Amino acid sequence: MDYPRAFIFVDKDTRLPTLKAMRRWFRVEAPHKIYVKGRCASNKDLDVEIEMMTSIFQYANESQSQALRCVVVSTTEVEPYTELLTDKGWRGIAWIDSEEHLKKLQELFFVVTTANDCALAMEQAQDYFQVLVTFINRRFRQVALSDPGPAQLMHGLLDDAKTELKVQIKNLVEQHARHVVQGEESPNDRMALQAAA
Numbered sequence: 001m002d003y004p005r006a007f008i009f010v011d012k013d014t015r016l017p018t019l020k021a022m023r024r025w026f027r028v029e030a031p032h033k034i035y036v037k038g039r040c041a042s043n044k045d046l047d048v049e050i051e052m053m054t055s056i057f058q059y060a061n062e063s064q065s066q067a068l069r070c071v072v073v074s075t076t077e078v079e080p081y082t083e084l085l086t087d088k089g090w091r092g093i094a095w096i097d098s099e100e101h102l103k104k105l106q107e108l109f110f111v112v113t114t115a116n117d118c119a120l121a122m123e124q125a126q127d128y129f130q131v132l133v134t135f136i137n138r139r140f141r142q143v144a145l146s147d148p149g150p151a152q153l154m155h156g157l158l159d160d161a162k163t164e165l166k167v168q169i170k171n172l173v174e175q176h177a178r179h180v181v182q183g184e185e186s187p188n189d190r191m192a193l194q195a196a197a
């Protein structure tokens with residue numbers, strides 16, 4: 001599939017029109033210029049890109065738990081996408097401009113997935129620590145920590161580290177995935193979308 005590629009995110013349960021109707025709507029004639037996983041012949045490379053772009057999109061919009069579907073379109077047209085901004089099931093658009101941009105987004109995907117794993121590990125460390133302290137206190141009727149200060153400091157430092165890391169990664173996302181746009185944007189954001197494409 002040619003560049004640029006638009007990754008259009010919709011709610012998982014959004015009913016999509018036929019591929020033929022979507023080709024007309026997005027003004028693409030060739031069938032290979034539109035891809036919907038499960039509706040088109042399987043394309044492992046595009047499936048990997050969908051996973052990557054979905055993860056970056058969800059991180060950028062703090063919506064990791066939101067189940068999404070993705071329509072990939074190879075086009076330079078912008079107008080059809082701006083009309084999506086009012087559609088209830090529409091969640092956003094992200095673009096891959098070129099092979100070089102794809103490489104940068106692959107690096108960003110590594111950062112985002114590692115950050116998610118890191119945040120989970122930090123939460124688990126705090127949870128395990130609390131379980132251990134509670135178990136010792138209850139089971140052995142003994143105070144596990146004579147001074148709770150260091151534990152509170154540890155929790156505070158971990159929370160601060162997670163927050164700082166998230167801010168830095170969101171800055172990276174804004175720099176390198178500058179075309180990630182979420183639904184229900186203002187008219188200024190619509191103009192930015194048109195300028196970006």
